[in-house]
Amino acid sequence: MPEKKRTTIILFSGEYDKAMAAYIIANGAAAYDHEVTIFHTFWGLNALRKDNQVPLKKGFMEKMFGKMMPRGADKMGLSKMNYLGMGPKMIKQVMKKHNAMPLPDLISMAQEQDVKLLACTMTMDLLGLQKEELLDNIEYGGVGAYVGDSEDANITLFI
Secondary structure, three states: OOOOOEEEEEEOOOOHHHHHHHHHHHHHHHHOOOEEEEEEOHHHHHHHEOOOOOOOOOOHHHHHHHHHOOOOHHHOOOOOOOHHHHHHHHHHHHHHHOOOOOHHHHHHHHHHOOOEEEEEHHHHHHHOOOHHHEOOOOEEEOHHHHHHHHOOOOEEEEO
């Protein structure tokens, strides 16, 4: 029996359109029966943040990072044409008109297809993010966990 193909993606960007691209590729690869891992690091962790604030005890810097970063996938800005927040609203209207799935739905679909959503614990420590603030049913690990997944990958992307 041939080995299952593997796709790994590093999601570094915290921008809506780039996160969408990562999840579209991940879902497509999973549909082609690839084992898929998305390693969320730095601003890419915003795609995994819960929409609602979770009351947690944090230090001053951790609170500041939490306030500056978008809370959840649907609140991420665009990489180009953000226009003080109008760009995401415009692109979401166009997506709705063309029946394109929004990012939160792509994330849910990835979870349904057993895409491994891996949150970088080192970055979580740096930014003051705690597990309670991120989506349920994801995995946590450092660069070693990602390297282990990507070691035999057929496709590796950095977004």
